[in-house]
Amino acid sequence: MTTAVLITGTSSGIGRATVERLARRPELTVYATARRAESIADLADTGARVLALDVTDPASMAAAVKTVEAEHGAVGALVNNAGYGEYGPVEEVPLDRIRRQMDTNVIGLAHLVQLVLPGMRRAGRGRIVNISSMGGKVTFPLGAFYHASKFAVEGFTDVLRTEVKPFGIGVSLIEPGVIRTGFGSTITSTLSENTAKNTAGDSGPYAALKKAQDSLVNSGGTMERMAGSPDDVALAVERALTATRPRPRYVVTAHARALIATRRLLGDRGWDALVTRMYR
Template sequence: MTTAVLITGASSGIGRATAERLLAQPGFTVYATARQPEAIADLGRAGAKVLALDVTDEASMVAAVGAVEEQHGSVGVLINNAGYGEYGTIEEAELDAVRRQFETNVFGFSRMIQLVLPGMRAAGAGRIVNIGSMGGRVTFPVGGYYHATKYAVEAITDALRFETAPFGIHTSLIAPGLIRTGFGATASRTLAASGKAAGPYAALRAAADEQMATSYASPVLAAEPDAVASAVEHAVTSRRPRPRYTVTPAAKAIVQSRRFLGSGLFDAYLRLQFKSKK
C-alpha cells in the first residue's frame, strides 16, 4: 500500500516542484491540489491525483482530506505549501488584504493540520511538512504583515512538533530564502498598490521594489523551486527528518547575521540595503 501525500498550492512554484519530485519516488500516491484543478491537469497526466482545494474554504478543505482518507484511511504526509506575500508598510496596508493573507497563510494552513491529524493519530504515523520562510526569523521593511504570518507558522510548527510526536507523527519546517516563483511578482504588485505615489513611504517602497528585483535576479541570493522541493523530499523520506530545513546558503547567512548583529546593527544594514539608488 502506498503512502498518500497531500500537497496544497501545487499549481506553481514550490508546490509544483515538490509534486514532480515525489511523483518520481516509489511508494507514494501524490495528491496535487489547487483552487483551479485545470491548472494542474499536466500533473494528473504525469501520475498525480488532482483535487480542488482552496485553503480559505472549509467545505473545500474537508472534501479534499475526506477524498484522500476514503482511499487510504489517512493522509500519510501533508505538505502545507499554499501561501503568498501581501506587501506594504504597516501604516498603509489595507487591513482587509492583511486579513486575507492571514486567512491563507495561517488559518487555512492551521485548519489543514487539524483535519489530517485525527487520521494520522489513528494510524499511529504521519508526517507534516510546513512551508515557512526565512522571513519567519528575519523581518524586512514593507513586508511586516507577511513576516507576521511566517512567524506564526514557526510558532505553530514548534508547538505541533512536540504535541504530536507521541503519536508517531513527525513535523518539519522548511524555511526557504529567495526562490524564483511568482512570489516576487505578487509582492511587487501588492507593494505598488499599497500606498499613494507621493505618500510618506514612497521612497521606501521604491527602494524595496528595486531591492527585490535585484535580489530575485541574483544567482547568489535566489534559487529555483527544486531546491526547496529537495528539502521537502528529505523531510518526507528520511527515517529521521530534521525539525527545520533552511534552504539556500544566502538564507542561512541572513538568519545568522540577524541573530548575531542584534536589532541596532541589523537596522543599520537595512538602511544601506533599502536606500534608494534613484
C-alpha cells in the same frame, strides 16, 4: 501499501516542483491541489491525483481530506505550501488584505493540520511539512504582514511538533531563502495595489522606501544570483518526508543560512542598521 501525500498550492513554483519530485517515488501517492483543479490538470501526467482545494474555504479543505481518506484510510503526509506575500507599509495595508494574508498563510494551514491529525493518530504515523520562509526569522521593510504570518507558522510548527510526537507523527519546517518563483512579482503587485488604495500614492511618506523595495526586487543581478530553484525546496521536502529522523528545520539556500546567522549575531540594533543601509 503507498503513503498518500497531500500538497497545497501546486499550480506553480515550489508546490509544482514538489509534486514533480515526489511523484517519481513509487511508495508515494501524491495528491496535487490548487483552488482551481483545471490549473493543475497537467500534473496528472506525472502520476499525481489532482484535487481542488482552497485553503481559505473550510468546506473545500474538508472535502479534499475526505477524498484522500476514503482511498487510503488517512492522509499519510501533509505538505502545507500554499501562501503568498502581502506587501505595503503597515500604515497603508487595508484590514481586509491583512485578514486575507493571515487566512491563507496561517489559518488555512492550521485548519488542514486539524483535519488530517485524527487519521494520522489512528494510523499511528504521519508526516507534516510546513513551508515557512527565512522571512520567519529575518524581516525587511514593507513586509510586516507577510513576516507576521511566517513568524506565526514558526511558532505553530514548534508547538505542533512536540504535541504530536507521541502519536508517531513527525513535523518539519522548511525555511527557503530567495527562490526563483513568481514571488517577486507578487511583492510588486501587492505593493502597487496597496499604494493605489492610499490617497498619497507614490508621493506619500513611504515613497522612498517603496522605490528602494522595487529596485531590490526587480533589478536582478545580486538577487538573481542569490536565488535557489523551486526544486531545491522540493528536495528538502522530500528529505523531510522520507528521512527516518527528519530534522525539525531545513533552511534552503546558502544565502538564507547566512542571513539568519547574521541576524542572530548582530542583534536588534545591528540588524536595523544593516537593513536601513540596504533600503537607503
